[in-house]
Amino acid sequence: MNHPSCVTSFIRCVSLCIKRKIKNIKITLDCAKGSIFPDACLPISILIKFYHSTFDIEFIVTNEDSYLSKCGFFNPFDLETEKIKTLRNPMDKIFVFSEEKEREGQVSSLVQAYIDCLSRTTKCGKDVLNGLIWCINEVMDNVLVHSQSKYGYVMAQYHKRKEVFALCVYDCGIGIYNSLKCSSHKPASEIDALTLAIQEGIGDGKGQGNGLYGLFEIVKENNGRLVISSGYSTLMLRKNELIKFENDVIVSEQYPCTTVDFQLDLSKDIDLKTSLRNLNGFDGFDIRIDDMWQDDDVLRYDVFKQSSGTGTRIAGAELRNDVLNILQRAQSPIILDFVNVQACSSSFIDEFLAKMVIEIGFLQFNKLIRIKNMNSLVSHLFDRSVALRFHQNVNDGLN
Numbered sequence: 001m002n003h004p005s006c007v008t009s010f011i012r013c014v015s016l017c018i019k020r021k022i023k024n025i026k027i028t029l030d031c032a033k034g035s036i037f038p039d040a041c042l043p044i045s046i047l048i049k050f051y052h053s054t055f056d057i058e059f060i061v062t063n064e065d066s067y068l069s070k071c072g073f074f075n076p077f078d079l080e081t082e083k084i085k086t087l088r089n090p091m092d093k094i095f096v097f098s099e100e101k102e103r104e105g106q107v108s109s110l111v112q113a114y115i116d117c118l119s120r121t122t123k124c125g126k127d128v129l130n131g132l133i134w135c136i137n138e139v140m141d142n143v144l145v146h147s148q149s150k151y152g153y154v155m156a157q158y159h160k161r162k163e164v165f166a167l168c169v170y171d172c173g174i175g176i177y178n179s180l181k182c183s184s185h186k187p188a189s190e191i192d193a194l195t196l197a198i199q200e201g202i203g204d205g206k207g208q209g210n211g212l213y214g215l216f217e218i219v220k221e222n223n224g225r226l227v228i229s230s231g232y233s234t235l236m237l238r239k240n241e242l243i244k245f246e247n248d249v250i251v252s253e254q255y256p257c258t259t260v261d262f263q264l265d266l267s268k269d270i271d272l273k274t275s276l277r278n279l280n281g282f283d284g285f286d287i288r289i290d291d292m293w294q295d296d297d298v299l300r301y302d303v304f305k306q307s308s309g310t311g312t313r314i315a316g317a318e319l320r321n322d323v324l325n326i327l328q329r330a331q332s333p334i335i336l337d338f339v340n341v342q343a344c345s346s347s348f349i350d351e352f353l354a355k356m357v358i359e360i361g362f363l364q365f366n367k368l369i370r371i372k373n374m375n376s377l378v379s380h381l382f383d384r385s386v387a388l389r390f391h392q393n394v395n396d397g398l399n
Contacts (some may be wrong), residue, residue, distance in 0.1 A: 001036050001041045001044060002035040002040060002228065003037070003039070003040055004039050004040060004043075004229070004259075004261075005257075007043045007044055007382065008249050009169065010044050011047065011249045011251060013025075013249070014047070014057070018051075018055055020336060022057075023062070024058045024060065025057060025058070025059050026059075027059055027060065027062070028062050029061065029065050030089045036067055036154070037157065037166065038157055038166055038167065039166075039168050039259070039261040041068070041071065041073060041094070041155060041179055042094055042154075042155040042168045042259075043168075043170050043257075044096075044107075044263060045072075045073045045074075045076065045153075046076075046153050046172065047172075048139050049242065050172050050251070050255070054252075061180065066155045069333050070093075070094070071092050071093050073154070076094040077094065077095050077096065078348045079095065080101065080106075081104040081106050081109045082098065083100065084106065084109040084113055085109050087113045087117075088117065088308060089158055090114055090156065090163070091156055091158050092157055093351075094153060094154075097140060097143075097144070097151070097154065098144075098150060099144045099150065102144055107137065107141060107144070108287075110136075110154065111136045112131060112287060112288065114154040114156055114167075115133060115286065116288060116322075117158075118132070118158065118266065119321065119322045119325040120318040120319070120321055120322045121158060121318070122163060122262040122320050123325060123326075124325055125268045125270065126270065126271075126328060127269065127270040128264065128266055128270050129286075129329060130329060131218045131221075131264070131270045132165065132264065133217060133277065133285070133286065134215070134272075134276070135214070135215045135219070135262065135264075138150060138215055139169045139211065139212075139262075140169055142212065143169060143171045143173065143321045144178045146176075147173025147175075147179070148174045149171045149172055149173035149174075152170070153169070154167065154169045154170075155167070156358075162265075163265060163266045163267045164263050164265055164266065165264050165266055165309070166261070166263045167263075168259065168260070168261040170257070170259050170260075172255050172257050173183070173256075173257070174255070174256065175190070175231045175256030175257065176194055176197050176228070176230040176258055177190040177230065177231055177233075177256070177257075178191070179193075180196060181196065190230065190232075190233035190246075190256075191233040191244055191246055193230070194230060194234075194244075195227070195233040195244075197213075198216040198235070199315070201213070210279055212228070212260075214217050215262065215277055216237065216255070217265075217275040217276065218264075218275045218276075219237060219262050219264065220240055220275075220344045221271060221274060222264050222268050222270050223268065224262060224263050224264055224265060225237065225260070225262065226261070226262045226263075227259070227260075227261045228259070228261075229248065229259040230256055230259070231250055232246060232247055232248050232250055232256075233245065233246050234248055234339070280314075284318070286329070289326060292326075292334075294335070298333050298370075299332055299333070299335065300334075300335045300337055301323060301326070301335065301337060301350050302339070303336055303338050303341055304338070304340040305340075306319060306322065309347050310345065311344065311345045311348055312345065313347045313350075313351040314351075315351075315352075316349065316350065316351030316353075318350035319352045320351060320352050320356050320359075321357060323369075324359070325329070333369070333370060334354075334368065334369060334370070335370045336369060336372065337372040338372065338375070339372070339373040341373075341374075341378060342375065342376060344381065345381075349378065349381045349385050350388075353382055353385070354382070354388070355387045355389070356369075358389050358390075358393060
């Protein structure tokens with residue numbers, strides 16, 4: 001399940017079974033390691049449930065893959081908002097979201113979970129995380145507002161080697177063409193509806209009509225990849241070239257279904273003022289950062305609260321990435337508060353702070369970072385790690 005063509009093949013096979021009145025379908029999963037991607041995994045997972053509930057088809061799955069079991073392929077995660085807020089890693093999971101749970105802020109909590117995870121995972125380019133807040137919010141909100149489906153589904157992955165974030169959203173609703181055909185624009189065809197949907201101010205009257213437009217502009221600015229499939233038609237943005245496909249296979253006339261899949265290069269800067277220039281910009285509101293603001297316009301970062309532990313390099317690297325991303329986004333000094341941190345390993349403090357000093361420079365570190373409530377033991381490890389890092393850099397320079 002590593003390509004949208006897998007979805008096409010699945011729909012074609014099941015449609016043939018329905019035509020022949022076959023009610024029991026055996027599925028053999030052949031999923032080599034590293035070959036399962038959201039743009040195939042998510043739609044097939046949901047279509048299995050859709051065909052079962054709509055056409056009373058029983059699927060017998062053999063050779064179950066461990067990744068598929070863990071990601072929720074057979075049972076998507078349907079979590080309450082408060083449970084989502086506790087997720088440290090929402091990647092590689094299929095989530096259900098609904099209008100009912102959105103009243104409690106389910107979508108915004110999922111978006112926050114994705115952003116927080118990425119902020120800890122890698123140092124991102126300028127405006128990338130703020131751009132992702134727009135993209136994920138809008139594409140998930142579109143399902144609840146326009147699809148006439150009770151549920152939407154989302155899955156995301158982070159690809160470390162390429163520093164790419166991939167996210168797919170799927171719904172079994174009425175499709176983009178049916179959503180727009182009664183609007184003032186009255187698209188003549190499905191492909192016309194898709195090309196209209198990525199333009200500014202185009203919608204069915206239930207919103208401002210800028211969700212897919214903003215997504216398209218941000219992905220284009222990042223030189224990323226965007227695929228929108230609805231009914232028989234697909235629109236793909238790849239290498240800043242717009243490609244159109246028609247005559248795709250369809251689930252049913254009543255339920256054309258819609259897939260929105262996009263990929264962004266996390267290391268590549270985005271200029272949101274340019275991407276969203278016609279929308280008066282976007283501030284990228286982040287509730288976690290907002291909670292860090294102090295009365296003196298300085299951020300307070302609770303090291304103990306934000307960490308997954310203080311004993312490993314992995315935990316230290318997560319905090320370093322997070323702090324550097326927050327500094328870039330907030331454009332403000334930050335207090336690293338070590339209250340409740342009684343002890344840590346030398347590898348943790350080296351990965352967290354000593355590497356940060358080397359990366360941004362001693363003068364910039366002192367300008368932007370303030371240390372608070374660091375006890376003598378942790379302070380000694382910090383000073384020693386910085387000294388060793390500087391000594392290593394000097395030796396590397398001499399050699």
